[in-house]
Amino acid sequence: MALILKNIVKKFNSQTVVQDLSLKIEDGEFFSLLGPSGCGKTTLLRMISGFETPDSGQILLDGQDLTPIPSNERPFRMVFQSYALFPHLTVGENLAFGLKIQKTPKEEISERVENALNLINMLDYKNRFPETLSGGQCQRVAVARAFINEPRVLLLDEPLSALDKKMRDHMQTELRAIQRKLNITFIFVTHDQDEAMTMSDRIAVMERGYLKQVSSPHEMYSSPANAFTASFLGDMNVFVHSGQKVFIRPERTLVSLSPMASDLVSYSGEVINKLFKGVFWDVYVRLSTGGVVKCLVDSKNEDMMEDLTIGKEVQVGYSQVYAHVFETE
Amino acid sequence: MEKLRPASPSWTRGVLYLVVAAFYIPLALMVFESLRFKEISGDWSFSLHWYQVLFSDQALMESLLRSVVIAAGASFIACIVGTFSALAIHKYRFKGVLFLDYMSMVSLVIPELVFALALLSWFAFLKFPLGYLTVIFSHATFCIAFVAMTVTARLNTLDKYLDEAAHDLGATQLQTLWKVILPVLKPAIIAGFILSFLLSFDDFLITFYTSGPGTDTLPIKLYSSMKIGLTPKLHALAVLMMVISVGLILILSRMKGVRELLLNEDS
Known part of the structure; x- marks a missing residue:
């Protein structure tokens, strides 16, 4: 029981947007498609929903090929980036739209609409029109309109990108909670790595139509498979050690005023900036070998931060244990 | 401050x-x-004497009715054709769509007399007898652009994924059209209808060339009576036409959703 994408290829004119992509998404998974804009993630989502047809390859749900099935007959529902709520219908009517099309009995419709509104905490808004709602409320209605039809898979196309930061953080938790309650598969398209990390069971990182890595957020962060995922998901410092690029996370990069222990790889450099971030200080150091790296220093380390003035000569180093080295592609 | x-x-x-x-x-x-x-x-x-005279003038009242029927018919045709052409132009960015878009606006700028002559020779070429139908058809041609304009203005303010959303929720193409697209466009279509009605109701030149014997509209009647001499009755007739036009405009501006639309067009 799963959604399987098999060797999907999609071209627009002569440009290949999705390159021979294969993927298996398990039932009940919160799965994110992550990548910079133009990487093909939205196109992939639109192929799953049926709005685009792959040039070759198959989309299989429980072994059945969905490719010939039109979008209105697939057991998927989409949440659009712009929400696409029907402006002439109330919130309740928006939710009932799909059920009415399927000729669900009236009593059942009103019961399910109530339940859905309850789940998104918007019972009082049933008779309001979309134009009177805030962005976050529209977002919740759009999600409810999709899941009320009990789809096998819910497809979300950057649904949080139109919200302000605070609302976005709130909706991340809320969406995740809704997904757990409903226990349906969510496929979530985003270009925001923090969003993908916080919400997902697994993340697929895409770049220029290629699938770069598929794994859990933690695994992807701690052991990225290639240079692209390494620097796309979270921050990375790049050192050059014996002619090779070495990637180190800022929290694994040490900074010190005295020489480093001999088992560490160390460089000398000069503090060029320090930014207070609350729990940590971001300390930027320009290496004498060239390049700038970022180190995190615990704010509790007050004495050290006092000494770490801008322009100060410092030592920067890392342990080989945390070094990521990739074959050049 | x-x-x-x-x-x-x-x-x-x-x-x-x-x-x-x-x-x-x-x-x-x-x-x-x-x-x-x-x-x-x-x-x-x-006194309302001249209005009494006006309303008891059988021939004038007949031409008023004719004007209304022609305006309604032309607007009806224009609404159907205009709405669907606006939808097609908006949705499908096929090659030459811009050309088509401009072409539909040509009727707004082309000298009316030229257009009237063109229509007249077209009907002559087709050997189509001049009468009700030719007037309605001619009026519809220039009204289409106005309907297309109001509908396009509304389309531009809409979420462009509405039809996909309906489709995604299980609706067929036809259900999407009936349950989403047309209801959402309703204010624009009504606005287009009223605008067309006014244009047709006021039109003189094109009607003058394309109407046959016995299909005089109110403006034609007014014109031919004016040649005989200005009488207070004609003043009453002109006031009546003005009241109808202004009244329709007032209804138009008070309709929900139409005001925003007309304001949008200005920008």
């Missing part, structure tokens, strides 16, 4: 009053004349 905008020089207000006066004095005079009834003795008084 917010600074006040500098006041415009006082003479601009004078110009404004002059323009308004120049525009409204003739109209006011016309209304006045239509309401003035002169006794044989030379005294005069306000």
Whole structure:
């Protein structure tokens, strides 16, 4: 029981947007498609929903090929980036739209609409029109309109990108909670790595139509498979050690005023900036070998931060244990 | 504190009053004349006499009815064709769509007389007898552009994924059209209808060329009566036409969703 994408290829004119992509998404998974804009993630989502047809390859749900099935007959529902709520219908009517099309009995419709509104905490808004709602409320209605039809898979196309930061953080938790309650598969398209990390069971990182890595957020962060995922998901410092690029996370990069222990790889450099971030200080150091790296220093380390003035000569180093080295592609 | 905008020089207000006066004095005079009834003795008084005369004029009332029927018919056709052409142009960015878009606007700028002549020769070429149908068809041609314009203005303000959303929720193409697209466009279509109605109702030149014997509309009737001489009855007729037009515009501007639409068009 799963959604399987098999060797999907999609071209627009002569440009290949999705390159021979294969993927298996398990039932009940919160799965994110992550990548910079133009990487093909939205196109992939639109192929799953049926709005685009792959040039070759198959989309299989429980072994059945969905490719010939039109979008209105697939057991998927989409949440659009712009929400696409029907402006002439109330919130309740928006939710009932799909059920009415399927000729669900009236009593059942009103019961399910109530339940859905309850789940998104918007019972009082049933008779309001979309134009009177805030962005976050529209977002919740759009999600409810999709899941009320009990789809096998819910497809979300950057649904949080139109919200302000605070609302976005709130909706991340809320969406995740809704997904757990409903226990349906969510496929979530985003270009925001923090969003993908916080919400997902697994993340697929895409770049220029290629699938770069598929794994859990933690695994992807701690052991990225290639240079692209390494620097796309979270921050990375790049050192050059014996002619090779070495990637180190800022929290694994040490900074010190005295020489480093001999088992560490160390460089000398000069503090060029320090930014207070609350729990940590971001300390930027320009290496004498060239390049700038970022180190995190615990704010509790007050004495050290006092000494770490801008322009100060410092030592920067890392342990080989945390070094990521990739074959050049 | 917010600074006040500098006041415009006082003479601009004078110009404004002059323009308004120049525009409204003739109209006011016309209304006045239509309401003035002169006794044989030379005294005069306000009365609705000329309106009574007007409404009891069988031929005039017939031409009024004809005008309404033609305006309604032409607007109806224009609404159907205009709405679907706007939808097609908006949705499908096929090659030459811009050309088509411009072409549909040509009827707005082409000299009316040229258009009237073209239509007349077209009907002659087709050997189509001039009458009700030719007038309705001719009026519909120039009304289509106006309907397409109001509908396009509305389409531009809409979420472009509405149809996909409906489709995704299980609706077929036809259900999407009936349950989402047309209801959402309704204010724009009604606005287009009223605009078309007014244009058709007022039209003189094209009607003059394309109407056959016995299909005189109100403006044609007014014109031919004017040649005989200005009478208070004609003033009453003109006031009646003005009231119908202004009344429709008032309805239009009060309709929900239409006001925003007309404002949008300005920007």
